[in-house]
Amino acid sequence: MAVLLSLISSPMIMPAQGHTASSFTVLVQENGFSQTSPEIIQNDSIVWHNIDNESNLTHRLVYDHDGDGLYNGTFDWDSGELQAYCERDGNNTKVDSNCSSSFMVIFDMNWTVGNYSYQDIRSDNTTVNATIRLLADSGEHVEPNSPAIGSQFGVNNDDDVEDNGSTEDSGLSPETMLLYIGLFTGISSVALLGLLIFRRSEREDFEHGQNEAE
Numbered sequence: 218m219a220v221l222l223s224l225i226s227s228p229m230i231m232p233a234q235g236h237t238a239s240s241f242t243v244l245v246q247e248n249g250f251s252q253t254s255p256e257i258i259q260n261d262s263i264v265w266h267n268i269d270n271e272s273n274l275t276h277r278l279v280y281d282h283d284g285d286g287l288y289n290g291t292f293d294w295d296s297g298e299l300q301a302y303c304e305r306d307g308n309n310t311k312v313d314s315n316c317s318s319s320f321m322v323i324f325d326m327n328w329t330v331g332n333y334s335y336q337d338i339r340s341d342n343t344t345v346n347a348t349i350r351l352l353a354d355s356g357e358h359v360e361p362n363s364p365a366i367g368s369q370f371g372v373n374n375d376d377d378v379e380d381n382g383s384t385e386d387s388g389l390s391p392e393t394m395l396l397y398i399g400l401f402t403g404i405s406s407v408a409l410l411g412l413l414i415f416r417r418s419e420r421e422d423f424e425h426g427q428n429e430a431e
Contacts (some may be wrong), residue, residue: 236354240264240321245299245337247272253347259330259354262323270301272341278320280335292328296320298340324351 238260244251245267257263267276275298282292289295296317303316330353337345 236260238262242266244268245276245278247274249345250337250347254350256350256352257324258352259324259326259328262321263349264319264321265296265299267299267301267318275300275340277338277340278335279338280333282333294322294335324349326354 236258239257240262241252241255241257241264243255243263243265245265247269255263265278269276276296277298278294278296279288280292280294281288281290283290287293297315297320298317299320300316300318303318304312306312328351330351333349333351335347335349337347339345
């Protein structure tokens, strides 16, 4: 009986739902970035797409974590020259396999919370500065299958950019919770009724015994 009552009175334990890893798009444009200071959470990723087909410039995105000016450290990144367009043949295969117009970085849990300032080094020797603000991931996450840091791939400018979201486990449904509560309530009611009948029977037996003694 006590166990049943404790089950009813105890709060239902729901599965913890944490951050779902997401991918954010930043466009590299003639006049700068579409977002100069995006805020993301650990395990998120950023994909840069070069859409600057007006200036005939290439863009090179670099981040120098260790400050040695080489962009080849563990947490450095270097996109290489990003073109606005990669020529393709009749089979939709890039004519130049080294041509890239997009660049991705995944900010996994190895990246500490803070601000990361990076640069776009343009082929006209000018630079554009931007900052990424990385926030802490305080919960569990659903991480999609994504390329590793520094992955490069080419896209056509007229392709639509799609963000694929991951669904989170919703846990117990409200109907299931109500069913459990109703079941526990019914069982406890039957047990309580049986206890009252038992005590009443004991009381009647006790009074009957006293009457016989008199």
